Amino acid sequence: MRIHAAVARVPKGPLSIETLELEDPRDDEVLVRVVATGVCHTDLVVRDGMLPTPLPVVLGHEGAGVVERVGRSVTKVKPGDPVVMTFNSCGTCPSCADHAHSYCHEFFPRNFFAARPDGTTALSREGERIHSHFFGQSSFASHALCREQNVVKVPADAPLALLGPLACGVQTGAGAVMNALEVTAGQSIAVFGAGSVGLSAVMAARVVGATTIIAVDINDARLDFAREVGATHCFNPQAGSVVDPILALTGSGLNHALDTTGRAAVIRDAMACLAPRGRCGVLGASPMGSEITLDQVHFMSGGRRLIGIVEGDANSDTFIPTLIALNRQGRFPFDRMIRAYPFSAIDEAIHDMEAGRTIKPVLMMEAAPPSA
Known part of the structure; x- marks a missing residue:
């Protein structure tokens, strides 16, 4: 045809x-x-x-x-x-x-x-x-x-x-929070990058009951939107490093971080914000051959984890209908x-x-x- x-x-x-x-x-x-x-x-x-x-x-x-x-x-x-x-x-x-x-x-x-x-x-x-x-x-x-x-x-x-x-995009962000990182009520998470994937993650974090939901982006309008859909705190890295402010806000660091940018420097910052045993998910698309550099002592000594995430670990046949239902309820x-x-x-x-x-x-x- x-x-x-x-x-x-x-x-x-x-x-x-x-x-x-x-x-x-x-x-x-x-x-x-x-x-x-x-x-x-x-x-x-x-x-x-x-x-x-x-x-x-x-x-x-x-x-x-x-x-x-x-x-x-x-x-x-x-x-x-x-x-x-x-x-x-x-x-x-x-x-x-x-x-x-x-x-x-x-x-x-x-x-x-x-x-x-x-x-x-x-x-x-x-x-x-x-x-x-x-x-x-x-x-x-x-x-x-x-x-x-x-x-x-x-x-x-x-x-x-x-x-x-x-x-893809919405499933990836929401699934990263709900499936891959398994964020639970009362936990903290920072989402680096407030595009559609990151904002979907912010919405999902609110759905599961996270109490500290941080959005990080250089676009202030995106941060304003993130506040409207669930972010409790927002940081623009153009105003300075976000690591110290996030550590000060959370005390010992984050339970979870999620990078949606695919940028090595951002991933390093996300890892630096983690509490001991904290987990950072990485899902941003990067050119073939891209590499990530971490502080090995910080990474190893706190039992921190870096996790690659594809499509939000989703079983699409069940997860997409779940997101539709949450949207109908006004929660997503x-x-x-x-x-x-x-x-x-x-x-x-x-x-x-x-x-x-x-x-x-x-x-x-x-x-x-x-x-x-």
Whole structure:
């Protein structure tokens, strides 16, 4: 079928909306008509050539839509079902068998290589190969092919146009707090970086009853928003190091810290703020080969832990519906971060996110024909 999609052709360049050909779904694949899709920082990291995803490619990995067709072996969803498309996994490796799909042994190739496991792609333009299946979906498009493994059915009355960010950014931040770090009532946490992932973590910390919730960011408007959704204290590192003020506030240090920036210096500060036996989660996307330097004595002598977190340790089939329910109860207002853009304004949405004017852009698909 012919679809329209935003194609990344050159590193750091604008995306071009083009007419492409999309293959029929294979036996384990699901064809989804995309209603809306979030824009994530990871899309930009890949667009800018910081990870080895081949070009030209259709990015996008926070898609929400309606199932149109399913492959012969698919039983999880049927045509007409509203769904969110999340990260991809093999479903059979030791991690997947242990319901830890975000640590799939094939996570990187299944999500970043922008092809099926057999190396084929589902997209083309007049015979030109266009890479597809980014995060098992490539949802910067009017239609996407995902797998039964990475599609999540959502309630029929849920606001589908708002749900895409649950697939990655929101799930990652909230899951880091609720699943990976297992923050509990009465504990303290500092979240470094108040983008959509960090703010989702702040909201989740309030849900679980953390009593000291600190947001750290250089954008004062983001810190103001963090206060509105759960932060009890905010620090802007442009005013000076945050380590001493956080230690002074908490006494012996934090129970938990979470870095969403991927910056080595920020991770070092986050670790320096931990109390003995405190845990720091790291989930920010960084270029391949990035390294972290820590004070070894401080790290070892206090039994502190540094934990890599992918997709919030989430079982998406259960966690995404949980977040939807919390939102309906007014306890997890992730929708307040969202600003909608028409799909044709994708580059404007990206620019606004990079400039800090928009926390979480969501692209709304429209019937207008593509520009190229």
